[in-house]
Amino acid sequence: MSELPRTSLERVLARASELQSSSTTEPGDTISEARLVEIAKEVGLDVNHVRQAIAEERAQVSLAPESSGAILSSLGPSVVSAQRTVTGTPEQLLRNLEAFLPRGEFMVAVRRTSDRMVWEPRRDPLGNFFRSLGSGGRRFDLVRLDQLVISATKVDDTRSVLRFDAVVDGARRSVRNATIGTAAGMLLIMFIAALPLVFLSLVVPQVAAVVLALLGTISAGVTWFSWRMLTKQFRLMVGRVQQRVEYLLDEAQQGRLEQSPSLLDRMLKGGSGSL
Structure with missing residues (x-):
């Protein structure tokens, strides 16, 4: 049997998808992961790459609809996203982040499922106090987020796709509202200043x-x-948020998410041990 060149692969798969959609023997809207892997083997694709691609696709998160408008669109994105394939199971990665984020970023968990977590910045007085002290001279770049959605999707027994979706729609709306407020304020000032000009125009137009x-x-x-x-x-x-989530992915990739105990933790542990 003659072999197909790699350049023909996309056309073959696209045509096969069309035929699958028009077939009455199987549903055309979905395909099982096992069947997809089997097809990948038949066309000569690396199964590991296919599984990683499937995990990356499943890692995509459906977020709430973002605010729309010409001003908002010109500002930039409402969500900052980054993902990477890292070593570890979803349970391990989310557990490590669950221990790291409250201390490393002063965030609080809002929701938790087996493969996803939703976090928000801690905005109580104590959280604001600790943020004002700083940590190693760095800024806390996630403090203005609406929420941070973290998902971990299994690739195989040792790897997962870790994804961060940082929602900044609230900060974006604040910029729009501040701009509209400035424009409205200037129009009001103009209106007040223009009142005397009505009489002046009668004399010196x-x-x-x-x-x-x-x-x-x-x-x-x-x-x-x-x-x-x-x-x-x-x-x-937005740029700092992007750098920060990329840094968290670096930490996960290097296995450094498990932060060493803080001085307060060590003091409390030492005190309890001496009792």
Whole structure:
């Protein structure tokens, strides 16, 4: 039997998918993982790569619909995502993160399932106090998140796809609202300042027109400057969040998520041991 070149593989699989969809013998919308692996073997794909691709696809999280609008879209994404295949079972990875995030990022767990966790920043006075002290001179870049969704999907007995979805929609809406508020405030100032110009225009219309144009230019300039400044701050925050979740993936990949006990933990442990 003649062999197909690799360049024909995508066309063959696409056509096979079409035929599968039109077939009346099997459902066309789904296919079992075992059948997919079997097909991969037949076309010469590495089974490990196929299983990893399946795990990465399953790791995708369906989040709540994001806020929409032209201003929001121009700001940037509402979700910062990163994923990686790391060593460990889903249970091990989520357990390590469950121990690390409260101390390392001052976050609290909101929901927990066998393969997924949802976290939020700890915003009580104690959490704010510890964040103000810092940790090794670094910022706590996850403090402005709406939530952090972590999923771990099994690839095989020793590997899992670990995925972070950091939702920043609230911070994005804050930038939009602040910009709209600035624009509305400048319009109000213009309106108040323009009232005397109504009487001035009866006497010196040219001067009134120049002053009104100057006020409009100043208002537009202040609004634009505020927009640029707030947008820059938001995008810097998004960049730091991206770096932080990538760092957490690095830690998971290197097996360093199990943080050593803090000084307070050691003191408490030592005190209980001496009793």
